[in-house]
Amino acid sequence: MINFKKIAVLAFVTCLPLVAFASTSDQLQTATSDGHVAFVLVTEPGAIGIDQAKQMIQAAMAQVPGAVMIESNRDDAANSDFIKKYKLAAAPVPLVLVFASNGIMAGGNIASKLTTQQLVAMVPSPKKAEVLKALQSGQAVYLTASRSGMATTSDVAKGCAAACTQMQGKCASIDVAMDDPAESDFLKQLKVNLQATEPVTVVLNAQGQLTGTFNGPVDVTNLVQAATKKVSSGCCPPNSGKTCAPTPAKKEGGK
Numbered sequence: 001m002i003n004f005k006k007i008a009v010l011a012f013v014t015c016l017p018l019v020a021f022a023s024t025s026d027q028l029q030t031a032t033s034d035g036h037v038a039f040v041l042v043t044e045p046g047a048i049g050i051d052q053a054k055q056m057i058q059a060a061m062a063q064v065p066g067a068v069m070i071e072s073n074r075d076d077a078a079n080s081d082f083i084k085k086y087k088l089a090a091a092p093v094p095l096v097l098v099f100a101s102n103g104i105m106a107g108g109n110i111a112s113k114l115t116t117q118q119l120v121a122m123v124p125s126p127k128k129a130e131v132l133k134a135l136q137s138g139q140a141v142y143l144t145a146s147r148s149g150m151a152t153t154s155d156v157a158k159g160c161a162a163a164c165t166q167m168q169g170k171c172a173s174i175d176v177a178m179d180d181p182a183e184s185d186f187l188k189q190l191k192v193n194l195q196a197t198e199p200v201t202v203v204l205n206a207q208g209q210l211t212g213t214f215n216g217p218v219d220v221t222n223l224v225q226a227a228t229k230k231v232s233s234g235c236c237p238p239n240s241g242k243t244c245a246p247t248p249a250k251k252e253g254g255k
Contacts, residue, residue, distance in 0.1 A: 028099060054071075143174045
């Protein structure tokens with residue numbers, strides 16, 4: 001007996017358009033456009049430890065609200081641009097990369113060398129993500145930490161704006177609330193005194209090196225000199241994706 005129902009279903013399926021799976025780049029764009037942190041698991045057929053890596057990522061996702069996991073098979077031609085951009089063609093896999101909600105790669109490592117807590121710790125705070133984005137675009141950064149009611153906040157902001165003008169836009173001025181609990185660890189990493197009574201401005205050069213710390217209003221010339229200073233080494237060069245604190249340089253006093 002001819003099964004007309006089965007034939008009808010097969011005919012319907014045959015007529016459906018072929019839908020290709022989205023590339024890693026497309027999935028990442030969608031995730032970060034929606035404000036999600038993304039854990040990208042880079043794999044290839046036959047890689048050992050993929051299931052364990054997925055379990056670790058899922059455990060991390062439980063601690064990072066809204067986080068998503070994206071699996072990237074580097075043997076898939078659709079992912080070639082992503083693999084090339086982040087130089088992953090010869091990297092050991094499975095590998096986990098962490099992307100902040102603004103789309104910036106904040107860190108990564110071989111899955112077997114990571115723990116769930118280390119993976120969670122790679123997720124940057126919102127302001128740290130802003131700093132990483134500026135650094136990875138080759139800009140120096142003026143990060144000013146202040147709290148409501150500080151009398152000189154507007155003067156500091158004007159000074160940073162003037163310094164950026166002198167640098168012809170090759171810098172970013174970022175404000176952060178000193179009493180924001182989400183930024184506390186980041187500010188401590190930059191050795192900002194959270195008990196300060198005046199705004200504290202931390203300067204990072206374009207190589208991600210901490211080249212100045214100022215209290216209160218600062219002379220524009222000093223800001224520019226700090227932003228263009230280079231020290232012997234730094235751990236957050238542009239496009240590195242590293243999340244370590246910038247290498248401290250000699251502290252410079254402000255007012």
